[in-house]
Amino acid sequence: MQQAPIKSWEIYRESTRYLAQGSSTSSKAPAIEDVEPALIVRGSGCRVWDADGNEYIDYRNALGPVTLGYAVPEINEAVSAQLENGIIFGHPHPLEGEVAKLLVETIPCAERVRFLKTGGEALAACAKIARHATRRNKILHCGYNGWLNSLNPGGYRPVGVASAEPTKGVPAAIAELHPSLPWGDLDPWEAAFHDDGDDIAAVMIASAYADLDKGREFLPALRKLSEAHGALMVMDEIVMGFRLAIGGAHEYFDFMPDMAVFGKGMANGMPISAYLGRADLIDSARDLGISSTFGGETLSLAAAKAVAEFYENRRVITHLWETGRALWGAVNHLFESKGVAARFQGYGVCPQLVADGDWAIQFMCACYQQGVSFYHVSYVNYSHKPSDVEDTIVRVERTLDSM
Numbered sequence: 001m002q003q004a005p006i007k008s009w010e011i012y013r014e015s016t017r018y019l020a021q022g023s024s025t026s027s028k029a030p031a032i033e034d035v036e037p038a039l040i041v042r043g044s045g046c047r048v049w050d051a052d053g054n055e056y057i058d059y060r061n062a063l064g065p066v067t068l069g070y071a072v073p074e075i076n077e078a079v080s081a082q083l084e085n086g087i088i089f090g091h092p093h094p095l096e097g098e099v100a101k102l103l104v105e106t107i108p109c110a111e112r113v114r115f116l117k118t119g120g121e122a123l124a125a126c127a128k129i130a131r132h133a134t135r136r137n138k139i140l141h142c143g144y145n146g147w148l149n150s151l152n153p154g155g156y157r158p159v160g161v162a163s164a165e166p167t168k169g170v171p172a173a174i175a176e177l178h179p180s181l182p183w184g185d186l187d188p189w190e191a192a193f194h195d196d197g198d199d200i201a202a203v204m205i206a207s208a209y210a211d212l213d214k215g216r217e218f219l220p221a222l223r224k225l226s227e228a229h230g231a232l233m234v235m236d237e238i239v240m241g242f243r244l245a246i247g248g249a250h251e252y253f254d255f256m257p258d259m260a261v262f263g264k265g266m267a268n269g270m271p272i273s274a275y276l277g278r279a280d281l282i283d284s285a286r287d288l289g290i291s292s293t294f295g296g297e298t299l300s301l302a303a304a305k306a307v308a309e310f311y312e313n314r315r316v317i318t319h320l321w322e323t324g325r326a327l328w329g330a331v332n333h334l335f336e337s338k339g340v341a342a343r344f345q346g347y348g349v350c351p352q353l354v355a356d357g358d359w360a361i362q363f364m365c366a367c368y369q370q371g372v373s374f375y376h377v378s379y380v381n382y383s384h385k386p387s388d389v390e391d392t393i394v395r396v397e398r399t400l401d402s403m
């Protein structure tokens, strides 16, 4: 049983006087008062510590980026070695081309690559490229595509949840160019192309966690549909890249989008994203004013290079699949055996907790008290070893018994 995270909450509450929401990432702001670890001060492997010194086996993984573990020596060493030589320069650094080459060699749709810092801005780059290439206006979204979703009617929403409410802070004429369509059902997409096919520049797709298996048929069918109507397909692989497969959903389900965007898992937490795909499209970024001062920042590139080598040498993807299958299978078995109507649903590398909303919050609360940190979508990383999985299962059983 953990101590109440009193100090963490004191510091957090004080910070909200200066820092809006107490967090620059909305979904990281703690919601469960006085129980959730409001602040994390340190991480190592698969564990994190709050400001009160409580230790948690962590399945949040920074909401996706940490695929290898916290403070992994090989990645830390690569970043430290580069730090000795400077962070960023007034000309490109060789690492920029080297990491681009590694991505071209490993990601199926990548002929050409360019770097930015976040998933949202890389997706914005793809939208601009697609509009220019097709001379059309509309982007059909599926799931959460980063801040770009704030252009949709309804704005921000979790992956796979459609909404038609008006968008705050976006002129209606712009919101109309960003319809959001559901995952897994081709009919609304066919209808959209039937009604408006001449003005659809691209479909921009983030895979849904709980129903990921629908991607097997849905994604290749959407590829054919968009191609038939002269629209581009942009895969948002921000979460699925370096997790489902290195090349994300398009590698795993075996189809070829025109462009794709990677971020989170590429550098084990260092801030970098890549938009990549057909050479003619990515090359056009130069003429479209898509550019950022920090695109070639070398600490993140050094981390990305070390991560690519780590994946190649250590069978990371296999480890994520095997560990995920073992953990969520056992947790789902516990839910069943205790008569709880909940499941971690989807693929083991990124399942979603499907349960009554209030119960899910209570469950996560009780898990924090047993030293396990889950989220609605929970992730295993390379540092979760069989003993951590066993430890987690024991704690989850204790949690369920305590509820």
Ligand SMILES: Cc1ncc(COP(=O)(O)O)c(C=O)c1O
Residues within 6 Å of the ligand: 117, 118, 119, 120, 121, 143, 144, 145, 146, 147, 206, 207, 236, 238, 239, 263, 264
């Ligand atoms: C599927 C998906 N796409 C895009 C993004 C946006 O990435 P970023 O937060 O780096 O802008 C996210 C972030 O959670 C995401 O989950």
